[in-house]
Amino acid sequence: MxxxxxxxxxxxxxxxxxxxxALRDFMESSRWYPNTLxxxxxxxxxxxGMLFGGDQLLVHDxxxxxxxxxxxxxxxxxxxxxxxxxxxxxxxxxIFSMLHRGFGHVWTPKLTGTFCPVQGAEVLSHAQAWWQExxxxxxxxxxxxxxxxxxxxxxxxxxxxxxxxxxxxxxxxSEEEHAYLKTRxxxxxxxxxxxxxxxxxxxxxDETVVVVTSDHGQAFGEGNVCAHGPNPSKLVxxxxxxxxxxxxxxxxxxxxxxxxxxSRVLWPMCTSWLGKYLAPYLSIASDEDERQTIIEQLKSxxxxx
Ligand SMILES: [Zn+2]
Numbered sequence: 001m002x003x004x005x006x007x008x009x010x011x012x013x014x015x016x017x018x019x020x021x022a023l024r025d026f027m028e029s030s031r032w033y034p035n036t037l038x039x040x041x042x043x044x045x046x047x048x049g050m051l052f053g054g055d056q057l058l059v060h061d062x063x064x065x066x067x068x069x070x071x072x073x074x075x076x077x078x079x080x081x082x083x084x085x086x087x088x089x090x091x092x093x094x095i096f097s098m099l100h101r102g103f104g105h106v107w108t109p110k111l112t113g114t115f116c117p118v119q120g121a122e123v124l125s126h127a128q129a130w131w132q133e134x135x136x137x138x139x140x141x142x143x144x145x146x147x148x149x150x151x152x153x154x155x156x157x158x159x160x161x162x163x164x165x166x167x168x169x170x171x172x173x174s175e176e177e178h179a180y181l182k183t184r185x186x187x188x189x190x191x192x193x194x195x196x197x198x199x200x201x202x203x204x205x206d207e208t209v210v211v212v213t214s215d216h217g218q219a220f221g222e223g224n225v226c227a228h229g230p231n232p233s234k235l236v237x238x239x240x241x242x243x244x245x246x247x248x249x250x251x252x253x254x255x256x257x258x259x260x261x262x263s264r265v266l267w268p269m270c271t272s273w274l275g276k277y278l279a280p281y282l283s284i285a286s287d288e289d290e291r292q293t294i295i296e297q298l299k300s301x302x303x304x305x
Contacts, residue, residue, distance in 0.1 A: 001079065001081060001082070001136075001137040001282070001283050002137060002207070002208065002209050002258075002281050002282075003136050003137055003138045003139075003140075003204060003207065003208040003209070004137075004138070004139050004140070004208065004209045004210075004211075004278060004281055004282055005138075005140045005142060005200065005203075005204045005208050005209070005210045005211070006050075006140065006141050006142065006210075006211045006213075006274070006278075007142050007144070007197070007200055007210065007211065007212045007213070008047075008050075008141075008142065008143040008144065008213060008214060008215050009144050009146060009147065009189075009193055009196075009212075009213075009214050010043065010089075010090055010143065010144060010145050010146065010147070010148040010214065010215055011147060011148040011149065011214065011215070011216065011217065011218045011228060012147060012189060012193070012214035012217070012251065012252060013185070013189075013214075013217040013218055013247060013250070013251075014034075014036075014217060014247075014250035014251055014252055015247075016147070016185065016186050016189045016190075017189075017214070017251075017252035018252075019186055019189075019190065020186075020189050020190045020193050020194065021194075022193065022194035022197050022198065023193060023194075023197065023212070023252065026197065026201075026212050026254060026256065027212070027252060027254045028262060029256070029262050030210075030212075030254035030255055030256035030257075030262060031254060031255045031256070031257065031260065031262070031263050031264075031265060032253075032254040032262070032263070032264045032265070033253045033254065033264075033265050033269040034252075034264060034266065035250075035266060035267065035268050035269060036213070036250065036251055036252065036253035036268075036269045036270065036271060037249050037250060037251070037268065037269070037270045037271070038214070038215065038216040038217065038248075038249055038250070038251045038270075038271055039054055039270060039271045039272035040057075040215070040216060041216050041228050041229045041242035041243055041248050041249065042092075042215075042216060042228055042229050042242075043090055043092045043093060043215050043216070044057065044065065044092060044093075044096045044099065045057055046215040046216050046271060047093060047096075047099050047143070047215060048067070048096075048099055049270075049271060049272035049274075050213075050215075050271050050272065050274045050275075051073040051074050051075070051099060051100075051141070051274075051275075052067060052068075052071045052072065052073050052074075052099075053071070053272055053275060054270065054272030054273075055068070055272075056068045056070075056071035057071075065096070066098075067098055067101075072102075073099075073101055073102045073103075074102075074139070074274075074275050074278070074282070074284075075100075075101070075102035075103045075104075075139065075141075076101065076102035077284050077285075078139055078282060078284060079282075079283050079284065081137055082137050082138065082139050082282070083104055083105070083134045083135065083137070083138050083139070084102070084103045084104045084105070084138070084139040084140070084141075085103060085104065085105040085106075085107075085127065085130045085131070085134070085138065085139070085140045085141070086100040086103040086105070086106045086107070086108075086140075086141045087106075087107045087108075087123050087124075087126055087127040087130075087140070087141070087142050087143065088100075088107070088108050088109070088123065088141075088142075088143035088145075089109060089117050089118040089119065089120055089122070089123040089143065089144055089145035089146075090109070090117060090143055090145045090148070091108070091109045091111060091115075091116045091117055091118075093108055093143065094108040094109055094110070094111055095111070100141075103141070105130050105134075107123070107126040107127075107130075117145040117148065118145065119145075119146075120144040120145065120146050120192065120196045121195075121196070123142070123143075123144060123145075124142070124144075124196060124199055124200065124203075127140060127142050127200075127203065128199075128203050131203050131204065139282065140204075142200060143215070144196055146188075146189075146192040146193065146196065147185065147188045147189040147192050147193065149185070149218065175221060178220045178221025178226065179220075179221070181220050181221075181226060182220035182221070185218065185220060197212070206258060207258050208258070209255065209256065209257050209258070209278070209281045210255070210256040211253070211254070211255050211256075211274070211277075211278070212252065212253075212254055212256075213251055213252060213253040213254075213271055213274075214251040214252055215251070215271075216228050216248055216249070216251060217246075217247050217248045217249065217250055217251055218247065218248065219242070219245045219247045219248050220247070222245050222246070222247040222248075223241070223242075223244060223245035223247075223248075225241070225242075225245070227242060227245075227248070228242055228248050229241065229242030229248070251271065253269060253271060255277060255278075257281070
């Protein structure tokens, strides 16, 4: 049984991952899935997808979300030898506490207002303390809020005071403003991610299976929005809208397995398959039938020979 670390960078676009050298280095020295779709277009859905599987978070007509009755998270199906830790700087995951169900140790931000993310360095310090005092095998889910908007751009994005974290609004920006924001976002990713990634990798050493990915991307003008989604007040509509935008839907994804040579897997992948991909390293049973069904579907669509 091996230590496993999952690192999530919130709102990290597929293309920004390519322009941040430290991230690109990780992707290129791992098993890299460059054509990966997110399990959702906002933090709760995608986190549910990664930890519980793709269709386990239900949205009801009244806008209330719940987990399907049979839903089991990766933390709940781990062999008993495992210690599990869940750490996040995204306050949204404090609200949807059902999503860290099953973890033995949980650290999330205290809710101090409508917009209260916690800096990655602080989140990491809690993870480091837990990692040091915990015996292997460990299973650690580490979600950084960076590089989530708003950025300090001088351009009004969905303001924190409006209680809107992701910037879902149609703000009527010009193309120049979108381009400027995208550039700023790239620079923000380039400055915030490398120290967090480096320290996280240092924390676990060379013998740990490490996944680096994002919960969803972010549009900067694509689809005429500056957004991911959804806005809770028009949830179904926004989920549908933001899912149409590749900049929101595509995310970086790579698994570093000690002793395994670097490679690229070019056919489509979805982060909701995380459990299936990690099953062999976590010594949990994988649903081989379901995996086979996915392969058959991809073949029938012409994606695989
Ligand atoms: Zn998110």
